[in-house]
Amino acid sequence: MLKFVGRRLVQMVFLFFLFLTLVFFLLEAQPGDITAQFLDPTIPAEIRAQLVERLGLDGGVWSRWWNYITNFVTGNLGVSFQQYPRPVLDVITERIPRTLFLFTFATLLSYVIGFTLGKRLAWKRGGFSEHAITVSGVLLYTVFYPWFAIIMILFFASGLGWFPINGFLNPEFWRGAPYTGNEVFGQLIFSLLITGLVFGFTAWFARRQEERSTARVVRVIGYGTSLAFLVIFWLVRGDMRPFALDIVHHSILPIVTLALIAFAGVMLLTRGSMLETLKEDYILTAQAKGVPEKDIRDKHAARNALLPVVTSFVLGLAFIIGGGVVTETVFSWPGMGSLLLTATVAEDVPVATGALAFVGILALLAHLIVDILYAILDPRIRIQTGN
């Protein structure tokens, strides 16, 4: 297992450097150099030359490339033009948790919806409901995202008034608040992270139990603890609670929108994978034994159909990150995606490329996590690569 993780890690590092190189050449290939673009054209030539030397732009391409890579690895991404003289890394680290929050919940939600609908679709092939769900799922998948996000806002925020129209928090409500938004959000993330970890550990530990009764006890205790932790945490931080709830309230509509855009991919994959699993002999055996249909579907077929769906997470990942950029922008959710777009529009090149690099890192890291998860779920994978 360790060997497997190590191999994947090495591969990821290699891919990451390949990606950084790509970003570097994107920058390098832009017309004109940075001094020609952003400086007064009338400054004397020797000063310009000095500047070029100071910025390390005087060497050859490879020395510049090496500069870029070393600077990136040491965390020096330059200074934002727009928010001068704030370092890019500072801007980005402020935005990352918000994007991760949106992204994690939207992914989880889309997987839950997609997997549940997908297994049902495969189970009841043909018929009107299959067509209806497939068509609406694909329409949501190919939908013009910003347009869909706007429709969601028009309907649920402007029309029904259930959710705020956009933004991260309600400034009127926060006036005179004893905390900053980032502090409250940090606490929120912390409590959810702990809850999630306990939850995940319980699920993993319960599956390892041989006895059904012990597994049940483990589940009750584990899930109970995680929920109790969340409740107690926010009872203790009662002064912060209304502010945290405000942030959560603002996040619901973007999360739902992103999940709706993304679930169809999971749904179609589950369906395909289920159809294959349903042809297996053990399904026939289960049917012959008289196992209830629901149990065959959920416990025999869907469990095994889950594996390919988890691997294909990689495909969905790029999709959901792309959708996230759009969703964040339309909902004015101040995460990496909207940072990327606003920086690009404002020609804030260091921030734009820095954000792009971090989006890439996010994708690679998520890929790594899924790989490891997959190896945990399916012993065949680690045995194969171990040899």
Add this chain to the structure above:
Amino acid sequence: MVVEEKDPVDVLTELPEGEGITIGAGEQLPESLWKVRLRLFWKSFKRNWTLFKENKIGLAGLAVIALFALMALSYPVMRSAGPWQNDAVYNPVIGYDAPRAEFEIVATEADVVDPTTQMDANKAQLWCFRVVAGDTCVIPQQPAPPGSDHWLGTDPLGRDIASQLAFSTRAAFLLGLIAAVVTVGVATTIGSIAAFYGGWLDNFLMRVADLVLLLPLIPILIVMSGLWQINLPILGVLIGILSGFGGTAIVLKSQALSIKVKPFIDAARVSGGSNWHLISKHIIPNVLPLSFLYMMFTVTEAVSLEATLSFFGLLNIDMSWGIMLNTAQSQGYLRSGLEFWWLLIPAGVAVTLLAAGFFFVGRAMDEVVNPRLRAR
């Protein structure tokens, strides 16, 4: 002295076509090669069409695409006459054609009985200089609601929405075509080369493909559009390369691998076929059908990406579905509810439907290519 060596197998296929092929001494194939190929193609097409037809959703997708094609064709026909007659065809980018409404001027706001035909003098000053009660004032309506002149109304700049919609359809098809052709070219080439040569080249190409597959296209294209001026053909090529080098190349490589071990490849090699001949005449033609499947998904991707990037105003394009929404957004009409629905609905529905149409066709083709997905 360098003698130009000819690949013997190439010599065989380079025989003048249409004359029948001579094998050995005096023997002739009954038909010329292209006729055989055409017949085979037609046969497999008919077989696949029967399979395709069973998928109702795929047929619906095809119908949607056909509808959009008709719409694209209709544009120069439907828009070749009208008040813009000095131009041969109405240009939806610069064609200002706001319908004018005549208002009767009354003295004060309290006198206005019917706000659709009457206006108080004070307000009318905005359009008609120094009007007094009793005058009439002609005011251009923009955005104008749908009417007989403009079936889908006009946009905030007084341009006909229906024409913009049809005009943009052509652009969408063009973009899809470019992206699809580039994808097929890139993916089949990369896939075949990686499968054929193997070794470090295969490893390197597949790692790059992994990377491209992992990366979300939207952020990359957003940053690229900030650094360069990207227009429609360039965008098509970029999307083609990025989607062709990613997942499609990986799938086609595995397909090419399964072909590489077939006996006819060995046969061709034994009869002296060069590597290039093997790749271009044997592997690529066998991989190509599968790549058409991924072409459909590329078109879906290209259409929605273009719309998204245009919506954010990042592309150097003068009219597209995304630009239509961008105009409505930048003029502040988009978030005001459904009051100005003709600015919001047509463009969004067009993007969604065309993208979905190609996706459904792709999925139906997937069921033709992958027997395991079929109902029987």
